[in-house]
Amino acid sequence: MPKVIITEKPSVAKNIADALNIKTRRDGYFEGKDYIVTWAFGHLLQLYDAKDYDAKMSKWNMDNFPFIPSAFRYKVKVDPKNKEKPDKGAEKQLKIIYSLLRRNDVDMVISACDFDREGQIIGDTIIYNLKTKKDVYRLLLNEWTPDEVRRGLQNIKPNTEMKPLQDAGISRQWADWVIGINLTSVATLKYQKGRGQALNIGRVLLPTLKIIYDRDKEIESFVPETYFKLTATFKTKNNDEYEGTYFENEEDKFKNKEMLEDIEQALQDKTATVIDKQVEQKREYPPYLFNLSNLQGYITSKYKGWTSDKVLKVAQSLYEKKFITYPRTASVVLEESLVGRAAKVLETLKKGLPYENEIKFSKLKRVFDNSKVESHSAIVPTYLIPKSLTRDEEMVYTAIKNRFIMQFMPVAEYEETKITTKVDSSEITGVFISKGKVQLVEGWKKVEQIESKDMILPFVNVNEIVSIVEHTISSHVTKPPKHHTEKTLLRVMETCGKRYDDEESEEMMDAILSGFSIGTPATRAETIKKLKDVGYITTQNKSLLCTELGKRLVETFPIKELFDLEFTGRLEKTLLDIEKQKFTKDAFMRFIFDFTANSVAKIKNEKEVTINQITTEKKQMEVLGKCPICGHGIIEGQKGFGCSNWKSGCKFVIWKNDKFLSTMKKKPTKTMVKTLLKNGVVTVKGLTSKKGNKFDANLRYEKNPDNEYFSWKIEFIK
Incomplete structure (x- = not known):
């Protein structure tokens, strides 16, 4: 009897069908002898809106x-x-899935949605909404390669074992609904004047806003201070020169310039002695494998125009195309069970590389460590080598591939020299320190051609007398902290504001895996994007800054717990504890209900303040041309360019998020629509093909002969 497999997306269903050699495609599913593979489009079901429970909720009323x-x-x-x-x-696909689950010849349902909280509830809400009596199982995979799909289907688990993960997913979904619906509505009624977009209040949104606000305030209140440094150039007996910086009590920055001037004066006609020389050979390990936040930080800081949201979308595409493992992970190491698979992948990837003979596979503790993996291993390539990628996919894939290869290259080695020089004068109590560095073994740095800046010091002996050639006092000003970028913000969200000096430290890894964070790897990019969309933050180059609206919200909104990183971190940690059966869904929801009720009561009792004043001015609509259906004027609306006669039923519109144009990475512009309406054709430059190549084309927008809708026609320009 065939078993029904439900995946999260059509592309994953196609991967499974290909792995099982299922060729028959029907409307909404693939059908083979042993398996029927169907799909969702992410969430096919959503929670009721408040008005669905009670008609009076269709109008916002404080009571x-x-x-x-x-x-x-x-x-x-x-x-x-x-x-x-x-x-x-969604309605059509649900009917198809339910008709498959009801078939008499089907005896089992397998949820193959992503192995995480969200994936669990996408599958479970679809399956259990039907109240099926059939056995439900779970396929848990980290990659969609054919070998893994076939192996995974031999090791499916009863879905009952996933109840803790389901509870965590449902808790997150219900909690965000209750907090979001109640506090967004009440805050908008209380603090916003005029009709417009609601004042968005969210469990993850507000603490993230507060991080950016705090940094902006830190910069605003920063008072620059001037300090001075003294440097001297010394000459050895072999006439080699080196520079040293003056230190006193381990400090090289001095506020008192007069003191340095006195020391400088005392240097006249003096010699100096090398009192200490330390030469240390140091090893430099490659950065750990990528988790999602590190990957987002790396790409957004390296390339212009990238956001963490875009990095996630591109990584998700590579995952669904079977080229990388599951991207929404917090881990930077691999499970020890993946040793054999990693060796196979490395063998495939290293072929033909100029440093191929330096790549040696080994079961390293820095790479394979079960104690440092939470749910999913780090992001690595699979054994399938991509033949054609878009430019964006190429950038992300190359970063992941290089980071993986680096782990199995020789450790980089360098020599560090520190020379301490003391001026032969009793008036000068401090010393001059010089540091040099020479790369000995390039090792893993070859993979990304990371250039090491060598600072070579001349050869000197301890007790050697050197002469003082010149000396300078330089003036410096302390700099304010930098505005957050997506990279630095993701790091603060990941560790809930805890600062770690070393991004590669054990403490950092443990903090990330503890679950005490703001949001999850899967949701952080979405949170940053939403903060921009709702107007609480804005970007300047790569910097993130609070808007005036964002500042007023932080300073006025009275539910301070929602801005508190500790509070939000504890909530996220509790969701992880529900997954681990250390806390119950019911107890968590009771807390959320009480918190929401108390917060609503507090907002109601606060004094009247306006956080957001929306003024609506009637705009004089510019007519872009004549409607090809009824002859009335075409005007620009919020979501598209449409007929001004729409109230009388004219349906002509060119949507701003038009799906056909978006496949070629274009959006319709006012100029484009004007030309199209005037001439019936418009030349569009810089369209992007599926392979990422740019091209120009003539576009027409013509009515379909058999219905009232319009479709695009494309003519390629030779």
Whole structure:
């Protein structure tokens, strides 16, 4: 009897069908002798809106809050363009899945959604909403290569074993709904004047905003201070020169310039003696493998125009194409069970590299360590080598591949020399320190051609007398801390504000895996994007800054726990504890309900303050051209360029997020629409093909002969 496999996305269903050699594709599923593979499009079901429980909630009224349902219910996800209607695609796919689960010849359901909290509830809400009596199992994979799919299907687990993960996922979903619906509604009613976008309040949103706010305030209140340094150049008996910086009590920055001037004066006509020389050979290990936050930080700081949200999307695409392992991970090492697989991958990747003979596989503790893995191992390539990638995919894949190869290259080695020189004068109590560094073994640095800056000191002996050639006092000013970038913000979110000097330290790794964090690897990028979308933060080059609205919200909104990193970190830690069966869903939800009710009561009792004043000015609409259906004017709306006669039923529109244009990385512009309406055709430059190549084309927007909708026609320019 065939078993139904449900995946999170169509691309994953295709990977499984290919691995099982299933060729028959039907509407919404693949069908083979032993397996039927169907798919969701992420969440097909969503939680009820407040108004679905009670009609009075369709209008926001302070008296109706707090609103906490006695039981949470699910419905087909809504159409993003019309929130009053269900999404037709989701509705259709659900019917297909349910018809497959009801088939008499099907005896088992296997959820093959992503192995994480969100993936668990995507599958479970679909399966259990039907109240099926059939056995439900779970396929748990870290990559979608054919070998892994076939191996995984031999080791499926009863879905009942995933109850703790389901509880954590449901707890997160219900908690965010209760806090978001109640506090967003009440805050908007209390603190916003004028109609417009609501004042978004969220469990992860506000502490992230506070991190950026705090850094902005730190910079604002920073008072620069001037300090001075004294340097001297010494000459050896062989006429070699080297420079040293003056230190006193292990300090080389001095506020008192007069003191340094006195020392400088005392240097006149003096000699100096080398009183100490230390030469140390040091080993430099490669950075750890990537987890999602490190990958996002690396790419956003290295390349212009990248956001952490974009890095996640590209990594997810590589994962679904079977080229990398699961990207939404917090771990920077691999499970020890992956030793054989990693050796196979390395053997494939190293072929033809100029340093191939230096790459040697070994079961290293820095790479393989079960005690440092939480749920998922670090992100590494699979044994499948990509033949064609887009430019963006190439950047992310290369970073992951290089980081993996580095682990098995020789450790980089350098020699560090420290010379201590004492001026022969009783008036000068301090010493001059010189540091030099010479790379001895390049090792893993060859992979990314990391250049080491050698600072070579001349050869000197201890007790050698040297002459003083010149000396300088330089003036410096202390610098304020830098604004957060996506890289630094992700690090603070990952460790819940705890600062670690060494990003590669054991303490850092333990902190990340403790679950005491703001959000999860999967949600942090989305949080940063939402802060920009709702207008709480803005970007300047790579810097993230609080807007005036963001500042007013932090300074005025009275529920201070939501800005508190400790509070949010504890909530996230509790969700992880639910996964580990150290805490219960019921206890967590009781806390969330009480917190929400108390917060609503507090906001109601606060004095009247305006955080956001929305003024609406009637705009004079510019007519871009004539409607090809009814002849009325085409005007620009929030979501598209449409007919001004829409109230009378004219449906002509060119959506700003048009799917056809977005596949070529273009959005319609006002100029483009004007030309199209005037000439019936428009030349569009800089379109992007599926392979990432740029091209120009003529586009027409023509009515379909059999219905009232329009479709694009493309003519390539030779």
